[in-house]
Amino acid sequence: MSMNDNKGGGKRLLDLARNNSVPLMFILICAVCIPVSGFSPAYLLNEILTRMGRNTFLILSLLIPIMAGMGLNFGMTLGAMAGEIGLILVADWQIWGIPGIILAMIISIPFSILLGLMCGNLMNKAKGREMVTGYIISFFVNGLYQLVVLYMMGSIIPIIHSSIKLPRGYGIRNTVSLLHMRQYLDNLLAIHIGGVKIPVLTFLITGLLCLFIIWFRKTKLGQDMRAVGQDMEVARDAGIKVERTRIIAIVMSTVFAGLGMVIYLQNMGNLSTYSSHTQIGMFCIAALLVGGASVDKASIGNVFLGVILFHLMFIVAPSTGAKITGDSMIGEYFRVFISYGVITLALIMYETKKRKAKGKAGQMLQLAQSEEDGQ
Amino acid sequence: MKSKRIILFRLGAILFLLIIAGIMMVIGRGHTVYVDNKSLEYNGQTYETPYKVVVFVDGEQVAKLYDKERGMTTCIGQKVAMSLEITQKKGGEEEVKNITISLPYNMDGIAINLPAYLAGLPEEAYLSEFQPAPDQPEEDESDEAVTDEFGLGDI
Amino acid sequence: MSKTENAALALGNKSKFHEFVDSFGLPRLIIAGFLLVLFIMAPIVGADLPTQITNTINRFSWNAVLVLAMVPMVHSGCGLNFGLPLGIISGLLGATMSIQFGFTGPMSFVMAIVIATPFALIFGGGYGWLLNKIKGGEMMIATYVGFSSVSFMCMMWLLLPYSSPTMVWGLSGKGLRTTISLEGFYDKVLANFLQINIGNLSIPVGSLAFFALLAFLMWAFLHTKTGTAMTAVGSNPAFARASGINIDKMRLLSVVMSTWLAAVGILVYEQGFGFIQLYMAPFYMALPAVSAILIGGASVNKASITNVIIGTFLFQGIVTMTPTVMNSMIHMDMSEVIRIVVSNGMILYALTRKTEGAK
Numbered sequence A: 001m002s003m004n005d006n007k008g009g010g011k012r013l014l015d016l017a018r019n020n021s022v023p024l025m026f027i028l029i030c031a032v033c034i035p036v037s038g039f040s041p042a043y044l045l046n047e048i049l050t051r052m053g054r055n056t057f058l059i060l061s062l063l064i065p066i067m068a069g070m071g072l073n074f075g076m077t078l079g080a081m082a083g084e085i086g087l088i089l090v091a092d093w094q095i096w097g098i099p100g101i102i103l104a105m106i107i108s109i110p111f112s113i114l115l116g117l118m119c120g121n122l123m124n125k126a127k128g129r130e131m132v133t134g135y136i137i138s139f140f141v142n143g144l145y146q147l148v149v150l151y152m153m154g155s156i157i158p159i160i161h162s163s164i165k166l167p168r169g170y171g172i173r174n175t176v177s178l179l180h181m182r183q184y185l186d187n188l189l190a191i192h193i194g195g196v197k198i199p200v201l202t203f204l205i206t207g208l209l210c211l212f213i214i215w216f217r218k219t220k221l222g223q224d225m226r227a228v229g230q231d232m233e234v235a236r237d238a239g240i241k242v243e244r245t246r247i248i249a250i251v252m253s254t255v256f257a258g259l260g261m262v263i264y265l266q267n268m269g270n271l272s273t274y275s276s277h278t279q280i281g282m283f284c285i286a287a288l289l290v291g292g293a294s295v296d297k298a299s300i301g302n303v304f305l306g307v308i309l310f311h312l313m314f315i316v317a318p319s320t321g322a323k324i325t326g327d328s329m330i331g332e333y334f335r336v337f338i339s340y341g342v343i344t345l346a347l348i349m350y351e352t353k354k355r356k357a358k359g360k361a362g363q364m365l366q367l368a369q370s371e372e373d374g375q
Numbered sequence B: 001m002k003s004k005r006i007i008l009f010r011l012g013a014i015l016f017l018l019i020i021a022g023i024m025m026v027i028g029r030g031h032t033v034y035v036d037n038k039s040l041e042y043n044g045q046t047y048e049t050p051y052k053v054v055v056f057v058d059g060e061q062v063a064k065l066y067d068k069e070r071g072m073t074t075c076i077g078q079k080v081a082m083s084l085e086i087t088q089k090k091g092g093e094e095e096v097k098n099i100t101i102s103l104p105y106n107m108d109g110i111a112i113n114l115p116a117y118l119a120g121l122p123e124e125a126y127l128s129e130f131q132p133a134p135d136q137p138e139e140d141e142s143d144e145a146v147t148d149e150f151g152l153g154d155i
Numbered sequence C: 001m002s003k004t005e006n007a008a009l010a011l012g013n014k015s016k017f018h019e020f021v022d023s024f025g026l027p028r029l030i031i032a033g034f035l036l037v038l039f040i041m042a043p044i045v046g047a048d049l050p051t052q053i054t055n056t057i058n059r060f061s062w063n064a065v066l067v068l069a070m071v072p073m074v075h076s077g078c079g080l081n082f083g084l085p086l087g088i089i090s091g092l093l094g095a096t097m098s099i100q101f102g103f104t105g106p107m108s109f110v111m112a113i114v115i116a117t118p119f120a121l122i123f124g125g126g127y128g129w130l131l132n133k134i135k136g137g138e139m140m141i142a143t144y145v146g147f148s149s150v151s152f153m154c155m156m157w158l159l160l161p162y163s164s165p166t167m168v169w170g171l172s173g174k175g176l177r178t179t180i181s182l183e184g185f186y187d188k189v190l191a192n193f194l195q196i197n198i199g200n201l202s203i204p205v206g207s208l209a210f211f212a213l214l215a216f217l218m219w220a221f222l223h224t225k226t227g228t229a230m231t232a233v234g235s236n237p238a239f240a241r242a243s244g245i246n247i248d249k250m251r252l253l254s255v256v257m258s259t260w261l262a263a264v265g266i267l268v269y270e271q272g273f274g275f276i277q278l279y280m281a282p283f284y285m286a287l288p289a290v291s292a293i294l295i296g297g298a299s300v301n302k303a304s305i306t307n308v309i310i311g312t313f314l315f316q317g318i319v320t321m322t323p324t325v326m327n328s329m330i331h332m333d334m335s336e337v338i339r340i341v342v343s344n345g346m347i348l349y350a351l352t353r354k355t356e357g358a359k
Helices: A002-019 A021-037 A041-060 A063-067 A076-093 A097-125 A130-152 A200-218 A220-230 A232-237 A242-268 A280-290 A300-325 A328-374 B002-027 B114-118 C003-024 C026-044 C049-068 C070-075 C084-100 C105-133 C138-159 C205-222 C225-235 C237-242 C247-273 C286-295 C305-330 C335-351
Strands: A175-177 A191-193 A196-198 A270-272 B030-037 B040-042 B045-047 B052-057 B060-065 B069-076 B079-087 B094-102 B109-113 B127-129 C179-181 C196-198 C201-203 C275-277
Touching (some): A021 A280, A021 A328, A041 A200, A041 A280, A041 A300, A063 A200, A063 A220, A063 A242, A076 A097, A076 A130, A076 A270, A076 A280, A097 A130, A097 A242, A130 C335, A200 A220, A200 A242, A200 A300, A220 A232, A220 A242, A280 A300, A280 A328, A300 A328, A328 C105, A328 C138, B030 B052, B030 B060, B030 B079, B030 B114, B040 B114, B052 B069, B094 B114, C026 C049, C026 C286, C026 C335, C049 C070, C049 C201, C049 C205, C049 C247, C049 C286, C049 C305, C070 C205, C070 C225, C070 C247, C070 C286, C084 C247, C084 C286, C105 C138, C105 C247, C205 C247, C205 C305, C225 C237, C237 C247, C247 C275, C286 C335, C305 C335
Antiparallel strands (some): A175 A270, B052 B060, B060 B069, B079 B094
16 A cells, blocks of 8 residues: 555656656756855845846736747747837936836837737737747847837937937937936835845736736636637637637737836846847746746746746856856856757647647547548 | 727726826936036126035935036936035035925926025026037947847846 | 720739739739849949849859758648758858868868768757657747757857867867858859859859759759658648658658758858858858748748749848948948848748648
8 A cells, every 4th residue: 555655656756857847957957056156145146036026027928828828929029129119218208217117118008019919910820830920020020120210210200319319310229228217116115135135116016917917817808818728619619709819818918028128127227229129038938938837838936936947047057157167158158058948848848748648539630630631 | 888888998098098108207307407506697796606515415415516516416307306505605604405496397407506596596597408518439339349149138 | 906805805914913923922022023123223323233143143152052951841841941050050060170170172162061961960860850759830849949059059169179270269279269261261162163254243153053953953852752752741741641651751851851951051151151150150040041932932831942043032132232222222221121021021921821721
């Protein structure tokens, strides 16, 4: 009896380890890297808290499309661009401090909604390959963003201050200083404990979004989204407007990403006009996956675990790499490799699982279907 | 009925956001205020400077101005509140004055002439727009050194 | 001719036109028209047309093989090869090792291909095996396999024991440089072979002939028994399975071919460009190749050699012509933005076309 129990327990443990292999791997990496890197715990804690405040909101924006079965929203970059447009305008109008941050958020919303609608519609046309479509959309919209920011701002859209304009008279400079908004959100209500700063307000806002997501899951719309995520055809038969629900999921994600980008950039204190958004989607997705999420399942817990583990790795990797190999670039490349590697691994695991789950019966059905298609 | 309510709700939400945006634009306008302690001639009369003025904003000392000196502070909103510690003559009594100056919305940099203000002159006399000198020739933006190949900076 | 006849003729023409548009694809037509306008505008705004055509042909010869690498995987139903960087890395390994082992001149080019081949076979084999495990999600995973391999190789370029003084950093004596000049090695080795010069117009016959050879081989292969079997796997897997074709084997073969062609493609690109670019350079190299073949008329599961030629010409034509023409017209260099919008818009168009259905 007890033997059996042990065996069952062992198996369960193995299953648990297998299902959480990515977080476990990261815990291992961190456990090795932290002592080598030689950072003090206070420094690490401070960095982690800063980065949590900065990134969590952005990563939370990924949850809703996953719920709707649309996979990892590589199109969140669109929201990031909307947020940046808001910040550029606010920086030009010289609205400072918390009001500036709020205004930038409000300005970003219409842009996010428009871009989200476009993204959602395109993804509806490419069902089954939402991720690669979203990924290409982010490149495409990056082109449009450059068109607006590099050519139209200053020539068509009035930009007053020469400090953010290129010397040629139109277009925005490579970096826009957000000095007068820098960490205003983080510093308001911030608590300092032994050299560790806790940005309470930022955490509160992030917490509000968490609560919203928890509440949203229980609403009619949230339930519809989950149904669509489970099986589109069944949902359609049940009278759910599948296309509309999917578009709403993407629009919500884009809007939250826009707000998140403003939070992220107010912490950074300056905006790299043409590169801040390019990698943000990738890093948010990597962080979420590190937290143990998969393409079709992600929880708020995954987000927080992911932020902590991923950024811990991000902080310690360069100096660890430098200490081991004597070359600082190795660590830089290593953390980038890990980020991409994690996404690759998660995608592969998701696809193989999906194929296994389909099983033989599913394959037979598919065969029959494709035969029909062939004729 | 229901659709009407939804439309109304949406319009309300948009209006709400617009109102907030409007309020933010008013209360969030940032200004750089330059405080000058400099004698001024106005309508043929010369207003002399006090020996020393110490300027406090929010209880923090931002400038200690002797004759012909300029101090700088930033403020958010259309009003700046300062408290001035004025010493008229060297070794003389300190006199504390709390002043609130309203600032025009569409000026980024505002210079305030203290002697004129303290003498109670009209706004046009003590307040003028200050244009900071254009930045020193910037580095060529086109071939900025790429130090970060991934464009990720410090995420 | 009576009026009704005229009307009927016009109607016929119209439907013919529609048919033409449908078969050619509207975006393709717009892009071709845009390029035509650029060619017409070039002399008007004062750009030297022969130079422009030379540039276009040159760039065509650099890139055509990379675009050709798309063909096998599209044929076998693996979708667009966003994992092109993997093949490019094999090519880079071949290039750097060929120089490291002391080959110079045209020989270094041959040896680069020879050395790159086993790497391409091994990487392509592994990559193909992986893609067989995840049928249906190829494109996204291919993208990230490419990214991971590029970032992994970034570490390797620093760590591998290269020592040739032309390639490593002068100061530390180890770690490869970001760009390596090919002067004295295989710089323009194909382009200068049999080059024709007429005034300002010069045609790199050698490069074009090399591409023609590979394209012909590809065409011939697709008409062999294995080739048709591969096409069958892509276009009608059920039929292929029924006729006893080993689907996984065909897909694996196509991926290996694609990877090897990418390896050769990057070497051809380098000989034209004159430099080896390492580290992050291969990162986004898949996107131009993908959009080029799509502009040429290919779709996610159909591609021919003609698509490759037309697509590469149109894409490279736009890339080379827009900067000069735009600059002299409106003194605003918007070519980069146009390139981004056109190339990615094209990929989006292909991904979202209803007729192709979800895979």
